[in-house]
Amino acid sequence: MITGAVIIASVCWAFTLGVEWGNFWAKIVVSVAVVCAYSFFWGRPRLRFTPSFISAGLASAAVLYGIFFLGNALAPLFLDGAGSQVTAVYERFAGTDKVLVFFLLLFITGPGEEIFWRGFLQEKLMQRFGDVPGFIVSTAVYSSVHIFSMNFVLVMAALIAGSFWGGLYLWKRDLGPVIVSHSFWSAFIFAVFPIH
Numbered sequence: 001m002i003t004g005a006v007i008i009a010s011v012c013w014a015f016t017l018g019v020e021w022g023n024f025w026a027k028i029v030v031s032v033a034v035v036c037a038y039s040f041f042w043g044r045p046r047l048r049f050t051p052s053f054i055s056a057g058l059a060s061a062a063v064l065y066g067i068f069f070l071g072n073a074l075a076p077l078f079l080d081g082a083g084s085q086v087t088a089v090y091e092r093f094a095g096t097d098k099v100l101v102f103f104l105l106l107f108i109t110g111p112g113e114e115i116f117w118r119g120f121l122q123e124k125l126m127q128r129f130g131d132v133p134g135f136i137v138s139t140a141v142y143s144s145v146h147i148f149s150m151n152f153v154l155v156m157a158a159l160i161a162g163s164f165w166g167g168l169y170l171w172k173r174d175l176g177p178v179i180v181s182h183s184f185w186s187a188f189i190f191a192v193f194p195i196h
Helices: 002-018 022-043 051-078 082-092 100-127 131-150 152-172 174-192
Strands: none
Touching: 002 022, 002 100, 002 131, 022 100, 051 082, 051 152, 051 174, 082 152, 100 131, 100 152, 100 174, 131 152, 152 174
């Protein structure tokens, strides 16, 4: 079950990030649908949207946006070509109406990714290996599938964001705040207030 999840996610992210042809947003929607279907085949995630979980998700999205804003400002001091790699990330997502992108991120890819990555894979790994090892392994897998982009900054961004959301899931042990955090963060950083 866990091995199958890693293989399916790797194939989906290779298709989405590593294949040049096709619209990125169409590919990511298909990939998220596939991994979500796999997740629901094996069970239902823990998911509640209480007022406190929603506020925790929104606050954490704002904190993560701040981390990325600061990281974008500091990255060129430590990594040659960081600015061009960030621009390349945004160019990969260009060509689609920003309103559509906003709603795709908010209602499809953000929730769908969290259902799979934290609600399914991280949860199963924590059950099998313990909370902290499961968190570490799932975060490593999440960041590693972004290698198909051949963009070091994107891989590091996935590592930071994956650690953040994985930690939030480890703390709350429910997908509600994590889905809110991922969905609002991604919608705003890509479609409303880009950092490049």
